[in-house]
Amino acid sequence: MIKNPDMLKFIHLTDCQVASNGRAHEEHGASARLRAAIDSINNDHHDADFVVITGDLTSHGDDASYEAFARELRRLSVPSHLLLGNRDDVRTFRFHFPEAQRCDCGYIQGSKWTPFGLCLFLDTSQPGSTGGHYCEARRTWLEGVLRETDGPVMLFMHHLPFAIGASGGKDRQLGDEDAFWRLLEPHRQRIRHVFVGDALPVAADSWHGLAVTSMRGYAHGVRGTVHGAARAKDQQGLKHHPAASTYGVVMVSTEQTMVHMQSFMAHEVRFAV
Numbered sequence: 488m489i490k491n492p493d494m495l496k497f498i499h500l501t502d503c504q505v506a507s508n509g510r511a512h513e514e515h516g517a518s519a520r521l522r523a524a525i526d527s528i529n530n531d532h533h534d535a536d537f538v539v540i541t542g543d544l545t546s547h548g549d550d551a552s553y554e555a556f557a558r559e560l561r562r563l564s565v566p567s568h569l570l571l572g573n574r575d576d577v578r579t580f581r582f583h584f585p586e587a588q589r590c591d592c593g594y595i596q597g598s599k600w601t602p603f604g605l606c607l608f609l610d611t612s613q614p615g616s617t618g619g620h621y622c623e624a625r626r627t628w629l630e631g632v633l634r635e636t637d638g639p640v641m642l643f644m645h646h647l648p649f650a651i652g653a654s655g656g657k658d659r660q661l662g663d664e665d666a667f668w669r670l671l672e673p674h675r676q677r678i679r680h681v682f683v684g685d686a687l688p689v690a691a692d693s694w695h696g697l698a699v700t701s702m703r704g705y706a707h708g709v710r711g712t713v714h715g716a717a718r719a720k721d722q723q724g725l726k727h728h729p730a731a732s733t734y735g736v737v738m739v740s741t742e743q744t745m746v747h748m749q750s751f752m753a754h755e756v757r758f759a760v
Contacts, residue, residue, distance in 0.1 A: 490534055495604075496739075497536050497537050497737050498537075499734060503520075504544075505552055507555060518556075525563050528734070535736075536565070538565055538566070539608070541645050542644075542684045543704065546574055553582075553584075554583065571611075604641045606641050607643065611645050620661070621663055633677075637677075641681075641739075645685050649694050668695060671695075675695065682737075685704070689702060691746075731752065736749050
């Protein structure tokens with residue numbers, strides 16, 4: 488069931504990177520930013536059907552960080568779906584979130600049916616690597632789901648299957664993107680949208696004709712850099728050009744998928760229009 492029969496509404500949040508006190512990223516206020524994001528969602532978007540957080544829930548994958556993350560998440564007034572990123576630790580995550588969906592091969596992935604498309608939450612994490620991986624076991628699960636269902640599909644994942652020319656190179660991508668695409672290609676007409684994290688800047692892309700939105704990591708989002716405009720040695724400098732903490736407000740109807748970007752920590756002057 489969804490709250491509005493004419494439209495699916497959900498929130499896309501990513502790269503929280505919450506850390507226990509005194510550890511890297513917490514000095515940037517990651518927990519406070521998550522608190523602000525949840526306050527914003529509860530106040531402005533309590534009519535959303537769910538929230539998807541596409542990985543990097545914590546910065547170090549330790550117990551204290553997941554406890555801090557879970558403490559804030561319990562305040563959220565709508566259901567949530569959690570994905571894993573390169574900074575997450577799967578064993579610690581499972582301990583703190585035993586209710587999280589798992590596929591039959593044990594990975595943190597699952598699905599949610601909606602009248603406007605089947606949402607598929609993918610686990611692209613690979614322990615010990617900043618890059619992603621979607622192994623044969625995970626591909627077999629996804630292939631089975633796609634084969635056994637029909638109708639529109641929306642995909643959610645942490646790693647991008649292509650380069651966007653900012654915030655790192657191939658070492659941050661899905662490493663086996665060719666095999667991943669071969670799996671998806673027979674179903675390309677069904678795939679409405681792909682939602683990814685890890686990019687840090689906001690980007691709207693097209694990959695093999697599929698619409699892709701990468702959301703800004705709110706813990707330390709950066710402004711995007713046009714591909715080729717920044718030399719490799721300048722990439723590290725991106726972290727010195729912060730951008731407003733942002734989440735996506737996604738509205739899906741039969742005819743369209745619309746993604747609004749909402750900055751939730753900006754001190755703006757409000758006015759009537």
